[in-house]
Amino acid sequence: xxxxxxxxxxxxxxxxKEGSFASLRTLFSRERREVKAVHDISFSIDRGEFVGYIxxxxxxxxxxxxxxxxxxxxxxxxxxxxxYSPQRERIQVASQIGVVFxxxxxxxxxxxxxxxxxxxxxxxxxxxxxxxxxxxxYQELLDLHEFLDTPVRKLSLGQRMRADxxxxxxxxxPVLFLDEPTIGLDVVAKTxxxxxxxxxNQSQKKTILLTxxxxxxxxxxxxxxIVINHGKKMMDTSLADLRHQIGLPSLIRIEFRQPPEKxxxxxxxxxxxxxxxxLSIYFDKGKISSPRILAEVxxxxxxxxxxxxxxxxxxxxxxIYR
Amino acid sequence: MFALYRKLIAASxxxxxxxxxxxxxxAATTGMIMVLDFIILSAIxxxxxxxxxxxxxxxxxxxxxxxxxxxxxxxxAPEINDFEKYIVHGELDQLLxxxxxxxxxxxxxxxxxxxxxxxxxxxSVLVISLSGLAAEGKSIVGxxxxxxxxILSGGVIYFSIGLATAGVxxxxxxxxxxxxxxxxxxxxxxxYPIGLYPNWLKWLFFSALPIAYMNYLPMLTLLGKGGEWxxxxxxxxxxxxxxxxSRMLWNVGIRHYHSTGS
Numbered sequence: 001x002x003x004x005x006x007x008x009x010x011x012x013x014x015x016x017k018e019g020s021f022a023s024l025r026t027l028f029s030r031e032r033r034e035v036k037a038v039h040d041i042s043f044s045i046d047r048g049e050f051v052g053y054i055x056x057x058x059x060x061x062x063x064x065x066x067x068x069x070x071x072x073x074x075x076x077x078x079x080x081x082x083x084y085s086p087q088r089e090r091i092q093v094a095s096q097i098g099v100v101f102x103x104x105x106x107x108x109x110x111x112x113x114x115x116x117x118x119x120x121x122x123x124x125x126x127x128x129x130x131x132x133x134x135x136x137x138y139q140e141l142l143d144l145h146e147f148l149d150t151p152v153r154k155l156s157l158g159q160r161m162r163a164d165x166x167x168x169x170x171x172x173x174p175v176l177f178l179d180e181p182t183i184g185l186d187v188v189a190k191t192x193x194x195x196x197x198x199x200x201n202q203s204q205k206k207t208i209l210l211t212x213x214x215x216x217x218x219x220x221x222x223x224x225x226i227v228i229n230h231g232k233k234m235m236d237t238s239l240a241d242l243r244h245q246i247g248l249p250s251l252i253r254i255e256f257r258q259p260p261e262k263x264x265x266x267x268x269x270x271x272x273x274x275x276x277x278x279l280s281i282y283f284d285k286g287k288i289s290s291p292r293i294l295a296e297v298x299x300x301x302x303x304x305x306x307x308x309x310x311x312x313x314x315x316x317x318x319x320i321y322r
Numbered sequence: 323m324f325a326l327y328r329k330l331i332a333a334s335x336x337x338x339x340x341x342x343x344x345x346x347x348x349a350a351t352t353g354m355i356m357v358l359d360f361i362i363l364s365a366i367x368x369x370x371x372x373x374x375x376x377x378x379x380x381x382x383x384x385x386x387x388x389x390x391x392x393x394x395x396x397x398x399a400p401e402i403n404d405f406e407k408y409i410v411h412g413e414l415d416q417l418l419x420x421x422x423x424x425x426x427x428x429x430x431x432x433x434x435x436x437x438x439x440x441x442x443x444x445x446s447v448l449v450i451s452l453s454g455l456a457a458e459g460k461s462i463v464g465x466x467x468x469x470x471x472x473i474l475s476g477g478v479i480y481f482s483i484g485l486a487t488a489g490v491x492x493x494x495x496x497x498x499x500x501x502x503x504x505x506x507x508x509x510x511x512x513x514y515p516i517g518l519y520p521n522w523l524k525w526l527f528f529s530a531l532p533i534a535y536m537n538y539l540p541m542l543t544l545l546g547k548g549g550e551w552x553x554x555x556x557x558x559x560x561x562x563x564x565x566x567x568s569r570m571l572w573n574v575g576i577r578h579y580h581s582t583g584s
Contacts, residue, residue: 011580023496066581071418073577094421106416110337119333122326123420151340 001175001207002045002068007077009038009063037063038074039231045224047174048205050197052222054212056321060231061211065177068209069099081175095124098168102180105164107152113163114148117170124171131170138166141196158189165196176200176208182217194220215314227320234320242316249282249319252293253307260300266293326422330430338435345435353439356389360447363513376515379458380545382451387469387537388512390444391476392505397437399481401428403505405488406497412582424576425485425569444473464544468554475561476536480505482564483531485572492575508533535560 012032038060045051055061066072068079070086070093079086086093099106107116121131139145142162147155155163161181168176178197182190198221200206212218218225218239225242227235235242249270259277268288273280279300281293290308297303338345363385367378376384396403405428408414417424448469456462487504491497508531511519516527516538527534540557542549 021499023491023494023499063581066415069419071415072579072581090418091421094419097419099419101415104416106419108333108337110340111333115333115336119329122329123422 001047001049001082002043002209003078003080004044004064004068005042005078006040007038007042007064007067007074007079008036008040009060009067009072010075011035011037036231038067038228040077041228041231041233042077043226043233043236045207045209047207048201049224050201050208050210050222052210052212052218052225053228054218054225054317055228055234057213059228061228062179063231064228065099065179065209065211069097069177070094095171096173097175097177098171098173099177100161100164100168100179100181102161102178102183105152105160106167107160107163109153110151112149112151113144113155116152116163116167120167120170126171130172134166134170134172138169141199142166142192158185158192161185161189161193162196165193169200174205174207176206178208178210178212180212181210182212182214190214190216197221215317227317229321250285250290251309252281252283252290252297253309254279254281254297254303255305256301257304258301263300264296266296269293323422323426327426327430330427331433334430334433335435338432349436349439352436353443356393356440356443360385360389360443374515374518375547376545379451379454380541381514382447382454383465383541383545384515384537385513386444386446386448386451387472387476388444388509388533389447390441390473391536392480392509393437393440393444394473394477395480395484397434397441398477399429399484400434400437401431402481402484402488403501405484406491406495409491409495409579410582414576414579415581418576418579425572460545464554468540468544468557471554472537472540472557475557476533478561479532479536479564480509482561482568483508483533485565486568489568489571489575492578492580504531512537532560532564 012034041060041064053061053064063072067074068081068086070090073087081093082096084092084096107113108119117131117135120126126134135144139148142165144162144166147159147163150159152160152163165181181197182193185193194217197208197210201208201221208221210217210222222239224238225235226233256277256279259274260279263272263274263279266283266288268284268286270282270284272282279297281297283290283293294306363381364378367373367381371377373381401408408417408428414424417427420427452462452465452469455465483504484501487497487500490500494500508527511523511527512533516524516534519527524534527538535557539549540554541547543551543553
C-alpha cells in the first residue's frame with residue numbers, strides 16, 4: 001500500500017539577510033548549508049497495518065510524512081502510494097489518503113464544522129449517498145453532532161481533532177497519515193481518539209501511519225514501529241519483537257535511610273542511578289533475578305522502601321534514541 | 323470544477339462576513355486612498371495640461387485601465403500577493419494534500435472584497451475620460467469595446483507578475499520587498515505614458531514586467547498616437563504569455579517547497 005525506496009530529502013538553508021532589500025540579497029546569496037532531514041529511508045507497509053513512525057524531535061518524521069503525502073519532493077528515491085507516485089500523480093494520491101496534522105487544522109477556521117464537510121464533499125467528489133453514510137458513521141463514533149454547527153475557531157482542541165479526523169476520512173481513503181494526532185489532548189480525549197483509530201483500522205482495514213511522542217499511542221495502537229533518528233532508519237519491527245530484542249530492562253527502586261557509600265557492579269545490571277538516597281537499578285531479567293539484587297543491595301545500606309517496575313515502551317525508545 | 327470554485331468562493335465570503343466591521347472599514351479606506359490618488363494626478367495634469375503630449379482624458383484612460391486591473395488582481399488573488407506566509411509558516415501544506423490545483427485553492431481564499439472600491443474607482447475614471455474624449459469630438463466606440471479586454475488582460479498580467487514573484491519566493495522565502503519592484507512600482511508607472519521613462523525601464527515594461535501591453539501600447543493605436551493597427555491585439559496575447567511563463571516558474575518553485583518543521 002505504501003512503498004518508500006531509498007528516499008532522501010536535503011534542504012539547502014540559505015542564511016536570510018537582514019536590512020533593506022533583504023529578499024533580493026538573500027536570492028543572490030551564496031551562503032548555503034545542506035541539511036539532510038531524511039537520509040536513505042526505505043520501508044513497505046501493507047494494507048491494514050497500523051504503523052508507528054517515531055523518533056525524537058527533528059528526526060525527520062514530519063518530513064517523511066510530507067513526502068508520502070505529496071507535499072514535499074524527495075531529493076532522491078521513489079515513493080508509491082497504492083501504486084501512484086505522490087510527486088508525479090499528486091491528485092490521484094490525494095484522493096487515496098487522509099491527512100491529519102495535530103498542530104494545524106485542515107478545516108475552514110471561521111465557518112461551522114458542517115460547512116467544511118460540505119466543501120470537502122465537493123472537493124473529493126463524494127456522492128451524496130456515500131457522504132451521508134460517512135457522516136452517520138463518524139457522528140456516532142466521534143459525537144460530531146455536539147459541535148457540527150459551531151465555527152471551527154470556537155472548538156476545544158479535542159473537538160477540533162475529532163472534526164479533523166472525520167474530515168480526513170470523509171472521502172473514505174484507504175490510507176491515513178496522522179502527524180501527532182494526540183498532541184496536547186487530555187487523557188479522556190486521547191482515549192477517545194485512540195478507540196476511534198483502532199476501530200477504523202480494524203473494521204475498515206485502513207492503513208495507518210502515525211507519528212507521535214506519546215508511547216501509549218504506540219503501545220495501544222500500533223502493531224509495527226519504525227524508529228528513525230537523525231534522518232536514518234534505526235529500527236523497523238513489530239512491537240513484540242522490539243520488547244524481545246531490546247531485552248526490556250526492569251527497574252527496582254530502593255529508598256535508603258542514608259545514601260549508600262559505594263555501589264558495586266553486578267553481572268546483568270545495565271545501569272544504576274542514585275539521586276539523594278533513592279537508588280534506581282535497571283537490569284536484565286534474563287541475566288539476574290530480582291531477589292538476587294535485593295539480597296545484594298541490602299548490604300549497601302538500610303532500605304526503607306522498595307518499588308519494582310516493568311518499564312514500558314518509553315524506556316525502550318530511550319535506549320534506541322541514545 | 324466550477325461548482326467547487328463557487329462553493330469555495332462562497333465559503334470565503336461567508337468567512338469574511340464574520341468580521342463585518344473590518345470589511346466595511348477596509349473597503350472605505352481602499353476606495354478613499356485611490357480617489358485621493360487620482361485627485362493628485364488630475365491636479366498635476368490641470369497644472370501642466372498634458373504629459374508628453376497626452377491630455378488629461380488620455381492619461382485617464384491609462385490610469386483607469388491600470389487601476390481597475392490591479393484592483394481585479396487584488397480582489398481575486400490576495401493570497402498570491404500575500405503568499406509569503408504560506409511559505410514561511412508552511413501553510414501551503416494543507417493546500418497540497420487536496421486533489422485539486424493549489425492555485426485554485428489559493429484563488430478562493432480570503433477574497434479581498436474591499437478591492438471592489440478600487441475597481442469602481444478605476445471604471446469611474448474610465449467613464450469620465452471616455453465622455454471627455456467624446457466631448458472633444460473623438461470616436462470612442464473602439465475604446466469602449468476595448469476597455470473590458472484591457473482590464474481583464476491587465477488583471478491577468480498583474481496576476482502573472484504576482485504569481486512569478488510568489489514562485490521566486492520558494493527560493494528566497496521572502497517576497498514582500500520584491501512586490502515593491504514587481505507590482506507596486508509598475509502599477510504606479512503604468513498610470514502614465516510609458517514613453518515618459520528611460521529606455522531601460524521601457525524595455526523592462528515590455529518584457530519581464532509586461533504592463534505596457536495592458537494600456538500604453540493599445541492606446542497608442544486607439545487614441546491615434548501613431549500605433550500600428552495590431553497593437554490592441556497584442557494585449558490579450560501578452561496576458562496569455564505572461565500567465566504561461568509565470569505558471570511554469572511557479573510549478574518549478576513548488577518542487578522546491580520546504581514546508582516547516584513538524
